[in-house]
Amino acid sequence: MNSMNDIINDLKNKFNPINVDVVNERQFAIDVENEELHTILAYLKAQGWRQLTLLTCIDWIKENKFQLVYIIYNWENPITINVRTKIERDNPKFRTIVSIYPGAEFYERDVHEFFGVEFEGNERSTKPLFLELWDDIPPLRKDFDPLAYSKKKFDVRDYKVDFIPKEGEAE
Amino acid sequence: MKRELKLFLGPNHPGMHGNFSVHLYVDGDIVEKARPLPGMLHRGFEKLMERRLWMNNLALIPRICVPEPDINEMVYAMGIETLAKIEVPERAHWIRMLILEMARVAIHMMSFGGIGGPTGLYTGPNWAISDRDLILDIFEAITGARIYHMYIVPGGVRKDLPDGIEKKIEKLMDDIERRLPEYEDLILRNPVMEKRLKAAAPLSAEVCWELGVTGIGLRSTTGEPYDIRKVEPYARYDQVEFDVPVHKGVSYAYDRLSMKFEEIKQSIRIIRQVLDKMPKEGPIRAKISRGSALRWRVPKGQVYSHVESSRGDYGYFIVSDGENKPYRIAVRGASYPQGLLGIEKYLPGTRLEDVAIWLDTMGVCSPEIDR
Numbered sequence: 001m002n003s004m005n006d007i008i009n010d011l012k013n014k015f016n017p018i019n020v021d022v023v024n025e026r027q028f029a030i031d032v033e034n035e036e037l038h039t040i041l042a043y044l045k046a047q048g049w050r051q052l053t054l055l056t057c058i059d060w061i062k063e064n065k066f067q068l069v070y071i072i073y074n075w076e077n078p079i080t081i082n083v084r085t086k087i088e089r090d091n092p093k094f095r096t097i098v099s100i101y102p103g104a105e106f107y108e109r110d111v112h113e114f115f116g117v118e119f120e121g122n123e124r125s126t127k128p129l130f131l132e133l134w135d136d137i138p139p140l141r142k143d144f145d146p147l148a149y150s151k152k153k154f155d156v157r158d159y160k161v162d163f164i165p166k167e168g169e170a171e
Numbered sequence: 172m173k174r175e176l177k178l179f180l181g182p183n184h185p186g187m188h189g190n191f192s193v194h195l196y197v198d199g200d201i202v203e204k205a206r207p208l209p210g211m212l213h214r215g216f217e218k219l220m221e222r223r224l225w226m227n228n229l230a231l232i233p234r235i236c237v238p239e240p241d242i243n244e245m246v247y248a249m250g251i252e253t254l255a256k257i258e259v260p261e262r263a264h265w266i267r268m269l270i271l272e273m274a275r276v277a278i279h280m281m282s283f284g285g286i287g288g289p290t291g292l293y294t295g296p297n298w299a300i301s302d303r304d305l306i307l308d309i310f311e312a313i314t315g316a317r318i319y320h321m322y323i324v325p326g327g328v329r330k331d332l333p334d335g336i337e338k339k340i341e342k343l344m345d346d347i348e349r350r351l352p353e354y355e356d357l358i359l360r361n362p363v364m365e366k367r368l369k370a371a372a373p374l375s376a377e378v379c380w381e382l383g384v385t386g387i388g389l390r391s392t393t394g395e396p397y398d399i400r401k402v403e404p405y406a407r408y409d410q411v412e413f414d415v416p417v418h419k420g421v422s423y424a425y426d427r428l429s430m431k432f433e434e435i436k437q438s439i440r441i442i443r444q445v446l447d448k449m450p451k452e453g454p455i456r457a458k459i460s461r462g463s464a465l466r467w468r469v470p471k472g473q474v475y476s477h478v479e480s481s482r483g484d485y486g487y488f489i490v491s492d493g494e495n496k497p498y499r500i501a502v503r504g505a506s507y508p509q510g511l512l513g514i515e516k517y518l519p520g521t522r523l524e525d526v527a528i529w530l531d532t533m534g535v536c537s538p539e540i541d542r
Contacts, residue, residue: 021472021473023253023472023473023474023475024253024474027474027475029473050380051380051383051484052383053383053477053486053503054475054486054488054501056499056501058490058499059499071475071488071503075389075395075397075402078399078402080475082473082475101383102382102512103381103382103508103512105512106507106508106511106512107507114217129209129210130209130210130541131210131213132210139218140217146215146218146222
C-alpha cells in the first residue's frame with residue numbers, strides 16, 4: 001500500500017467516507033462521519049501515520065457547523081492526510097483522541113479556548129491555556145468582533161502629542 | 172513536613188526565545204511538577220490573518236517566529252501556489268533555497284551560541300550573534316531588510332539577486348566554515364559544557380512519537396533521516412546533495428547540540444551547490460495578476476503546506492473560500508509539542524538547572540506556540 005490512490009481505495013473499502021479531496025500528489029483530505037473518526041485515526045496510526053501534525057477547527061458560520069481537522073503524517077511514506085469531520089456549532093462537543101494520539105491533549109485545549117469546542121474525555125480540555133481572564137465568546141469564532149470587544153473593554157484614551165517638529169523634520 | 176516550593180521560570184529568561192513562562196514545583200533542586208504557561212505574548216496572528224488581504228499578510232507572517240522568519244513566508248507561498256496552481260519559475264526555486272539555508276545557518280548559529288545563556292558561557296552567544304549578523308548583512312543586500320524580509324512571495328521571490336552577491340555569499344560561507352573549529356573548541360569540546368550537557372534533558376524515541384516531536388528531536392533518537400527536505404523535497408532539494416545528521420537511542424542535550432553544529436556544515440554545503448547549479452538568469456516570479464493585489468483571490472480549497480524548519484516540521488493549514496482574504500489559517504509551530512506537553516510530561520525528575528537546557532536544545536520558540 002504505497003501510492004496515494006491505493007491508500008484512498010483501501011480507506012473507501014474499509015470505511016464509509018463522505019468525500020475524498022486530493023490536494024496534491026502527496027496530500028489528500030477525507031471527510032468522515034463523527035462516529036467513524038476515531039476508528040479511522042486508529043487504523044491509520046497502525047498503518048504508519050504515527051505523527052499528529054495538527055488538530056484545528058474551522059468555523060463555517062453560514063452552515064452553523066464547526067469542522068474539526070486532524071492532520072496526520074507518515075515519515076516512511078510521506079503522505080499527509082487531513083481527516084475532517086463536522087460537528088454542530090451550538091453547544092459543540094466531541095470525543096477526545098488523546099488515547100490514540102497523546103500529543104492531541106494541548107491541541108484540544110487550544111481548540112477549546114479559541115472555538116469553544118469541548119472534548120469529552122480530555123479532563124483538562126476546558127482549562128485555560130493562552131487567554132488569561134478572557135470574558136467573551138471564543139475569539140477565533142467568526143462572530144467575534146475584535147473592534148467591538150476592545151471598545152467595550154478599554155477606555156478611549158487621549159493621546160497627547162508633545163513632539164513639536166522643527167522645520168524639515170517629519171511630523 | 173515536606174514543603175512545596177513554586178518557582179517561576181520566565182516569562183523572560185536567557186535560555187528562551189521570547190516570553191514564555193514555566194511554573195516549576197521543586198523539591199530541593201529536583202523538578203517535581205512543571206506547568207507551561209504560554210500566552211505572555213499572544214498577538215492573535217491567526218485572527219489577524221483572516222482580516223487581511225492575501226498579499227497584506229506577507230508583512231505579518233514573518234513575525235510569527237522572529238529568529239527564523241523565512242519559513243513562514245515559504246509555507247504561506249507554497250500553500251497559495253498549491254491552491255491557485257501557480258508554477259514557480261526555476262530560478263526562483265533556487266533563490267528560495269539559498270534564502271532558506273542561510274536562514275538555517277543563522278538560527279542554528281543563534282541557538283548554538285544560545286546554549287551559553289542557560290550554561291553561563293557567554294562567549295558563545297557573543298561570537299555566534301556577531302557571525303549571524305554577517306548573514307543578516309547579506310539578507311539586507313538581497314531583500315532590503317535584516318530580519319523581516321518579505322522576500323519569498325506567492326509565485327516566486329520579490330526581486331532578483333543584486334549583482335555580485337554570489338561572491339559575497341561564497342566568501343562569507345568560507346569565513347564561517349573556517350570559524351567552525353573554533354566554535355567546536357569553545358562549545359562542544361569545552362569540559363564544563365560536556366559535563367553539563369552530556370547527561371542532561373534526555374529524550375527517547377517513544378516520547379518523540381507520543382508527543383509528535385519532529386526535527387532534531389526525532390532524528391536524534393530514531394536514527395532515521397526524518398527531514399522533510401529529504402522525504403518530501405520542496406523547491407529543488409532533490410537536486411542537491413546533503414546528509415541529514417542522525418543519532419540513535421536516547422538523546423541528551425549534548426547530542427542535539429552537536430547535531431545542530433553538523434547541520435550548519437550541511438547548510439553551507441547546500442548553499443555552495445545552489446550557487447553552482449542555479450540558473451544564472453530567467454524569470455523569478457510567476458505572473459499572478461500583479462498590480463491588483465486588492466482584488467486578487469485564491470481559489471476555494473484547503474491545504475496543509477509544510478517545510479523543515481530548524482526545529483522540525485513547520486506548516487500552515489490554509490483554508491480559502493474563494494475570497495480576497497484567507498478564511499482560516501492555522502499555524503503548526505514546530506515547537507508546540509516539545510514546548511507544551513514535553514515540558515509538562517518530561518521535565519519532572521530533572522534538575523532545576525536543566526530546564527533551560529531542555530528549552531534551548533529542543534528549540535522552543537514561544538511565538539510559534541501562542542501565535
